[in-house]
Amino acid sequence: MAKRLECERYLRFLRFSNVRTNPTDNGKPVVWTAVYVNAAYSRLPDLARLNPLVLLSTLIEKEYGEKCLEVVQKISAVPLPAEAAMYLDAQVGSPCLRILRHYMGIKRNILEISESYHPGDRYALTMNMRANR
Numbered sequence: 001m002a003k004r005l006e007c008e009r010y011l012r013f014l015r016f017s018n019v020r021t022n023p024t025d026n027g028k029p030v031v032w033t034a035v036y037v038n039a040a041y042s043r044l045p046d047l048a049r050l051n052p053l054v055l056l057s058t059l060i061e062k063e064y065g066e067k068c069l070e071v072v073q074k075i076s077a078v079p080l081p082a083e084a085a086m087y088l089d090a091q092v093g094s095p096c097l098r099i100l101r102h103y104m105g106i107k108r109n110i111l112e113i114s115e116s117y118h119p120g121d122r123y124a125l126t127m128n129m130r131a132n133r
Helices: 044-050 056-064 082-088
Strands: 013-022 028-038 070-079 095-104 110-119
Touching: 013 044, 013 082, 028 056, 028 082, 044 056, 056 110, 082 110
Parallel strands: none
Antiparallel strands: 013 028, 028 110, 070 095, 095 110
């Protein structure tokens, strides 16, 4: 798991997961995310239940005083893993985009890691670049 999450082996985590759906497409699932936070944040599960719309990084900052100063994001094309496929109503091994994010604190310590899987036919990135003259 440490190799997949690109972190040190000795870290202990609490794991959260969620599915985001598309309300304009009959609630079709578009992304499954697993979020890993330092196990020392033991009050986080209760706080997350009480504040389901608040980002975990915000709860960590409010409850533990650890501010997220940087997010490192890596996007890669991978086969859809079985656990994600189950939540996304998609074929295991089908093309998907995996987004791995490391949320870093002031001492460059990992506050949170998220791993999201988007089926290939349900993800698009549009970018507009304009010359500044």
